[in-house]
Amino acid sequence: MVYRVAMPGEKLRKGPWHEEEDRQLITFVTLLGNRKWDYIARVSGIKRCGKSCRLRWLNYLRPNIKHGDISTEEEQIILRLHEQWGNKWARIARSLPGRTDNEIKNFWRTHLRRKMQAREQENFQCGREDGKQDFLFQKVDFDVQTYEAGEHKPVDDTSGTSNASLDALGFSSSAVTNSPYEVRFFDWVTELSSDQSKIRHQGDYNCTESCISYTARNSDDNDVWGWSDSIWDMN
DNA sequence: AAGCGCCTCAACCGCATGGGA
């Protein structure tokens, strides 16, 4: 395969990438590394600017990128981190391996923004009725079919000792007690699982590198969700 | 079948930031 170096002043292409351009970009990033994007754009013969090459690589071509639908767990993480950090898409993306800032930004705009607006409206109304709002245990839209399909582990008994609590929640207790952060998580889950007024029937806990979420069903058969502070905040 | 509007998402644009000369 012979590639032709782009000439200075040559008109740059825009719009959707072609398969051949992708192949060229992969070849040259493999050879030269994922830096020096202007240089890669020039020597590869791809008639694109360096910025465009970088974006294509980061959002589509780099290894280990996830292309499928965003899971319920990922959605909960996005919701929580957006609540915490705002529109810091790149920062949020770093907490979701394989996802890009662009993907999360788009997902937020197309799926979550309206959901959040609806929830804010609902909370506003609830707040007016109850006189206060429980920050940690807000109701959310919840896909019950997904919940019951098996990805979420049903839990009938959340009482008992610390290890039993973790096991009951579907965690291997030994797997979450090997670092200071994990010890915090262990304590938090133990404390949470003893709160029978809030969690009774089912629970699903999700630990990521930056925060811990859970979704559960309360004694009134309403789905609820909650979060620990971020693990860094737990120190 | 055609026209229209809405939605999604890949890609672009412009500004901010960081590092080297």
Add this chain to the structure above:
DNA sequence: TTCCCATGCGGTTGAGGCGCT
């Protein structure tokens, strides 16, 4: 310290797909 350039980031755009009439 200043300037320049490459890179990073968030907002925006627009093409294409899909559903509705």
